[in-house]
Amino acid sequence: MTTLLTGAAVLGGAPRDLAIDGGVLVDPATIDPATTDRDGVEVVDASGLIALPGLVDLHTHLRQPGGEQAETIASGVRAAAVGGYTCVFAMANTNPVADTPAVVEQVHRLGLDAGLATVRPIGAVTVGLAGERLADMTMLARSAARVTVFSDDGKCVADAELMRRALEHAASLGAVVAQHAQDPALTRGSVMHESPLAAELGLTGWPSVAEASIVARDAMLAEATGARLHVCHVSTRETVEVVRAAKARGIAITAEVTPHHLLLTEELVRSYDGRFKVNPPLRAERDVQALREALADGTIDIVATDHAPHAPEAKQTAFADAAFGMVGLETALGVVQQAMVETGLLDWAGVARVMSTAPAAIGREPGYDAPLEIGSPAHVVLIDPAARAVVETGHLKGRSANSPFLGVELPGRVLHVWHGGRRTVAAGEVVA
Amino acid sequence: MKHLLTAAMPRDEAIALLDLAEDMHQIQDREVKKLPALRGRTVVNLFFEDSTRTRSSFEIAGKWLSADVINVSGKGSSVSKGESLRDTGLTIAAMGVDGVVVRSGASGAPALLADWIGRPVVNAGDGTHEHPTQALLDAFALRRRIHGDAARGKGLDGVRIAIVGDIAHSRVARSNALLLPALGAEVTLVGPAAFLPVAAADGTRLGVRAETDLDLVLDEQPDALMLLRVQLERQGGHVAPSPAEYITGWSLTDERLARVPEATLLHPGPMNRGLEISSRAADSDRSTILEQVTAGVSVRMAVLYSLLASDHPSSDNGGAR
Numbered sequence: 001m002t003t004l005l006t007g008a009a010v011l012g013g014a015p016r017d018l019a020i021d022g023g024v025l026v027d028p029a030t031i032d033p034a035t036t037d038r039d040g041v042e043v044v045d046a047s048g049l050i051a052l053p054g055l056v057d058l059h060t061h062l063r064q065p066g067g068e069q070a071e072t073i074a075s076g077v078r079a080a081a082v083g084g085y086t087c088v089f090a091m092a093n094t095n096p097v098a099d100t101p102a103v104v105e106q107v108h109r110l111g112l113d114a115g116l117a118t119v120r121p122i123g124a125v126t127v128g129l130a131g132e133r134l135a136d137m138t139m140l141a142r143s144a145a146r147v148t149v150f151s152d153d154g155k156c157v158a159d160a161e162l163m164r165r166a167l168e169h170a171a172s173l174g175a176v177v178a179q180h181a182q183d184p185a186l187t188r189g190s191v192m193h194e195s196p197l198a199a200e201l202g203l204t205g206w207p208s209v210a211e212a213s214i215v216a217r218d219a220m221l222a223e224a225t226g227a228r229l230h231v232c233h234v235s236t237r238e239t240v241e242v243v244r245a246a247k248a249r250g251i252a253i254t255a256e257v258t259p260h261h262l263l264l265t266e267e268l269v270r271s272y273d274g275r276f277k278v279n280p281p282l283r284a285e286r287d288v289q290a291l292r293e294a295l296a297d298g299t300i301d302i303v304a305t306d307h308a309p310h311a312p313e314a315k316q317t318a319f320a321d322a323a324f325g326m327v328g329l330e331t332a333l334g335v336v337q338q339a340m341v342e343t344g345l346l347d348w349a350g351v352a353r354v355m356s357t358a359p360a361a362i363g364r365e366p367g368y369d370a371p372l373e374i375g376s377p378a379h380v381v382l383i384d385p386a387a388r389a390v391v392e393t394g395h396l397k398g399r400s401a402n403s404p405f406l407g408v409e410l411p412g413r414v415l416h417v418w419h420g421g422r423r424t425v426a427a428g429e430v431v432a
Numbered sequence: 433m434k435h436l437l438t439a440a441m442p443r444d445e446a447i448a449l450l451d452l453a454e455d456m457h458q459i460q461d462r463e464v465k466k467l468p469a470l471r472g473r474t475v476v477n478l479f480f481e482d483s484t485r486t487r488s489s490f491e492i493a494g495k496w497l498s499a500d501v502i503n504v505s506g507k508g509s510s511v512s513k514g515e516s517l518r519d520t521g522l523t524i525a526a527m528g529v530d531g532v533v534v535r536s537g538a539s540g541a542p543a544l545l546a547d548w549i550g551r552p553v554v555n556a557g558d559g560t561h562e563h564p565t566q567a568l569l570d571a572f573a574l575r576r577r578i579h580g581d582a583a584r585g586k587g588l589d590g591v592r593i594a595i596v597g598d599i600a601h602s603r604v605a606r607s608n609a610l611l612l613p614a615l616g617a618e619v620t621l622v623g624p625a626a627f628l629p630v631a632a633a634d635g636t637r638l639g640v641r642a643e644t645d646l647d648l649v650l651d652e653q654p655d656a657l658m659l660l661r662v663q664l665e666r667q668g669g670h671v672a673p674s675p676a677e678y679i680t681g682w683s684l685t686d687e688r689l690a691r692v693p694e695a696t697l698l699h700p701g702p703m704n705r706g707l708e709i710s711s712r713a714a715d716s717d718r719s720t721i722l723e724q725v726t727a728g729v730s731v732r733m734a735v736l737y738s739l740l741a742s743d744h745p746s747s748d749n750g751g752a753r
Binding site for chain 2: 196198199200201202203204271272273313316317318319320321
């Protein structure tokens with residue numbers, strides 16, 4: 001099947017045509033401009049729409065195996081597809097934990113079965129995420145699932161020696177260690193940002209230094225080992241400053257920010273609504289501003305969703321008892337448009353960089369290095385930047401609805417998505 | 433007032449509640465302590481956390497107003513069988529109760545119940561958040577000490593109050609830090625640094641001063657001292673000083689008591705005699721500790737009346753939460 005997209009603003013630039021054939025982008029000049037659907041060529045009028053490369057999420061929780069009441073790989077990739085994603089990296093904190101070839105290969109296989117998007121399993125750094133001994137990282141890297149990212153996300157690799165050995169091991173495998181930076185001793189019982197508001201609400205605060213101090217330590221370990229370190233969900237101004245200093249020093253450090261940390265502040269916790277409980281917590285306005293600036297200037301490399309589905313009963317309870325996490329795949333692009341594009345901090349080419357090419361590069365996922373260029377795999381998203389809609393549960397295609405954006409109007413709409421040339425989303429709906 | 437979830441309220445609302453509590457206070461001198469105001473109304477005391485003092489006080493308050501009062505405790509209820517906070521609240525609301533008094537170990541639980549169940553909710557203490565009726569009864573007892581029988585209509589203007597102890601973990605301190613300044617008082621929070629909340633350090637939210645040196649504060653001759661129960665055993669070795677360290681720095685010892693001969697003493701109870709307060713201080717005629725307990729019933733009658741009496745002007749107007 002050949003597809004012709006006419007008049008798309010490619011990466012937000014001048015309108016031109018794109019053509020898809022055999023799963024790759026081909027020269028549109030090879031297709032007769034007078035062609036129509038009736039000629040066996042699917043023609044999509046993309047005028048007024050922006051074409052971006054398929055989005056890549058380096059940080060998704062798909063919950064399977066073990067948490068299928070909240071999400072499955074099949075439901076998770078549906079959420080990914082409507083959000084414009086063509087590749088998601090599935091975090092290792094499943095049950096059982098993805099610390100053996102059997103589990104990562106199961107996730108890999110279920111991803112292939114689900115289609116819609118590439119699912120790349122992340123391997124655990126430590127056995128059972130227990131932080132006591134290293135997982136068999138070489139076996140995971142050499143499995144059929146081809147693990148390139150290791151993370152105990154949800155938990156911090158707090159032991160410095162273990163982290164050092166994990167980095168050494170990852171370096172030898174060409175892999176990256178993605179650290180959930182949270183000093184457990186400084187965050188016992190913490191459920192929200194440590195601030196005057198936390199004191200007012202009677203909730204235990206999560207101090208900023210609990211994140212920055214681990215990132216500082218890990219940056220020095222990465223330098224000492226020559227390994228690549230990736231910092232998950234940076235949430236504070238202080239961490240931004242540590243990452244900036246580490247990059248200036250030449251350390252191989254990359255960092256991500258979530259959409260929710262780019263837009264939301266701790267003030268939402270005033271409602272005690274468990275939907276706003278996330279780890280790391282929503283921070284203060286000054287942190288939001290610092291994160292936006294850091295993403296714009298490249299200190300923070302990518303946007304990653306930390307999509308964390310939970311069944312309703314895990315959230316509809318007292319704030320301290322509620323589960324941490326929010327879903328984010330379906331709303332990420334709209335949030336980034338609002339926080340970064342509409343504020344003039346990023347153009348659409350920049351969005352393509354932080355949501356597609358850079359995360360693919362960190363995760364060593366091939367096919368994203370020459371976005372929307374002829375010969376590249378046809379991972380394409382068409383969005384209508386002028387659309388605006390209030391997020392409702394009907395927009396959420398995953399199994400859980402714990403979105404902090406329900407009832408919030410967001411800009412932009414993902415209209416069409418192709419994954420390796422296969423149409424996965426048409427007119428905003430998943431193609432069966 | 434639709435619910436009583438917080439002690440943060442406008443001055444006129446607080447004074448109206450305290451004045452109503454004065455009216456209710458008169459019933460304590462009667463032979464038959466019963467008003468018909470809440471006849472036919474049902475109040476559930478939903479206590480997820482153990483409490484004798486507060487639960488009894490609410491129960492007496494409800495009964496003296498002729499309400500039917502049901503006590504439900506977390507232990508032995510469906511809560512201990514795993515029923516969620518939301519389901520428990522909805523179940524109780526479905527039984528047609530008129531108001532719910534909630535004590536919970538989880539900060540914010542009463543606010544969530546108020547949203548979920550559509551009935552007036554009174555916060556009887558939630559986690560380390562608030563205990564608004566305790567703050568109201570503290571203010572009531574203090575106002576009586578200062579103004580006597582002429583207390584009606586008055587605030588606590590210019591009264592300097594030091595609250596001493598584990599501020600960070602105290603819902604009593606938090607509610608008092610919100611209510612007392614609204615009544616015109618100047619509040620100073622005093623305790624070891626680890627016991628002072630971040631909010632106190634910059635003073636922006638709670639609007640109060642924080643100090644770590646009790647002796648300096650005593651030099652200023654505060655009008656009242658509120659000593660909080662200190663639970664060193666719950667703090668863990670990283671946070672709290674030892675009992676000896678605490679007594680050295682922050683206990684109202686006999687020596688410190690002698691240095692503030694005019695100060696009124698408050699304590700929400702139960703007391704650790706010899707830790708946060710000496711026996712001589714607790715038993716002195718400047719102590720309001722038992723008056724606070726008595727005031728608790730009057731204040732809770734006022735709150736229940738305000739929320740549930742059909743002829744009370746504020747009972748159904750959807751005003752302040």
